[in-house]
Amino acid sequence: MISVIFTTYNSIDWLEKVLWGFHHQTDKNFEIIIADDGSEEDTRIAIESFAQHSHLDIQHVWQPDDGFQKCKIMNKALKKATGDYLVFTDGDCIPRKDFVAVHREHAEPGFYLSGGYFKLPMTISEQITPSDIASGNAFDASWLLANGLKRTHKLSKLTAQGFKAKLMNSITPTRRTWNGHNASGRKADLVAVNGFDERMQYGGQDCELGYRLRHNGIKAKQIRYSAICVHLDHARGYVNEEMLANSRRIKKATLGQRLRFTEFGLNQH
Numbered sequence: 001m002i003s004v005i006f007t008t009y010n011s012i013d014w015l016e017k018v019l020w021g022f023h024h025q026t027d028k029n030f031e032i033i034i035a036d037d038g039s040e041e042d043t044r045i046a047i048e049s050f051a052q053h054s055h056l057d058i059q060h061v062w063q064p065d066d067g068f069q070k071c072k073i074m075n076k077a078l079k080k081a082t083g084d085y086l087v088f089t090d091g092d093c094i095p096r097k098d099f100v101a102v103h104r105e106h107a108e109p110g111f112y113l114s115g116g117y118f119k120l121p122m123t124i125s126e127q128i129t130p131s132d133i134a135s136g137n138a139f140d141a142s143w144l145l146a147n148g149l150k151r152t153h154k155l156s157k158l159t160a161q162g163f164k165a166k167l168m169n170s171i172t173p174t175r176r177t178w179n180g181h182n183a184s185g186r187k188a189d190l191v192a193v194n195g196f197d198e199r200m201q202y203g204g205q206d207c208e209l210g211y212r213l214r215h216n217g218i219k220a221k222q223i224r225y226s227a228i229c230v231h232l233d234h235a236r237g238y239v240n241e242e243m244l245a246n247s248r249r250i251k252k253a254t255l256g257q258r259l260r261f262t263e264f265g266l267n268q269h
Contacts, residue, residue: 079266
């Protein structure tokens with residue numbers, strides 16, 4: 001059983017698009033856990049309304065708003081997960097219809113999977129409809145270009161298939177980090193390192209978890225050209241320099257001391 005976990009915060013339009021992406025997955029043997037970092041009541045209402053029109057098994061895990069506390073709500077969601085394999089993404093990333101299937105296919109004991117995303121501008125982010133998600137238009141390079149996307153080499157993330165995708169996964173210089181928008185691993189491996197470090201807010205909190213996994217013997221496998229999601233644009237007004245400096249300090253300690261376990265993680269719940 002797979003549990004898909006992603007965060008949200010007062011962003012109903014983006015959340016609903018992400019949920020439609022999971023509604024249309026070819027692999028349907030998974031549950032959804034929405035890790036809600038303090039949204040207002042209208043988000044709960046929207047989730048319950050969506051669930052009435054979908055086969056998805058959805059859990060809504062909420063905590064009161066206390067600023068950006070992604071690590072805390074992710075740990076709470078992780079503890080609620082019933083799957084033995086966990087796929088992580090974000091509430092602003094629409095998954096292609098084979099997203100869950102690709103993670104299941106590439107899952108391997110002793111490894112976590114490192115994926116990426118294709119970033120969309122705000123105009124296209126707003127334009128995408130549920131029918132565009134169902135038809136696959138939202139992931140189609142031709143459709144995106146026709147609707148104002150600028151052509152860049154990054155389009156290969158969307159166009160690579162089969163052998164080409166495998167080749168690109170093997171030769172990309174991008175590091176195989178744990179990326180919160182597209183990563184997966186065994187629940188037991190995440191529990192062994194005590195989940196996310198709740199002292200961290202914005203700034204590499206996902207990568208820091210990946211460092212501890214690797215220090216604990218878990219290797220990383222690159223799937224950024226196989227597991228596809230498109231990232232919807234948004235502002236990041238919650239980020240400040242103090243937050244970033246704190247995250248840099250914790251990451252540096254984790255790397256320098258080759259830490260495998262945090263004392264500030266799952267064990268606090």
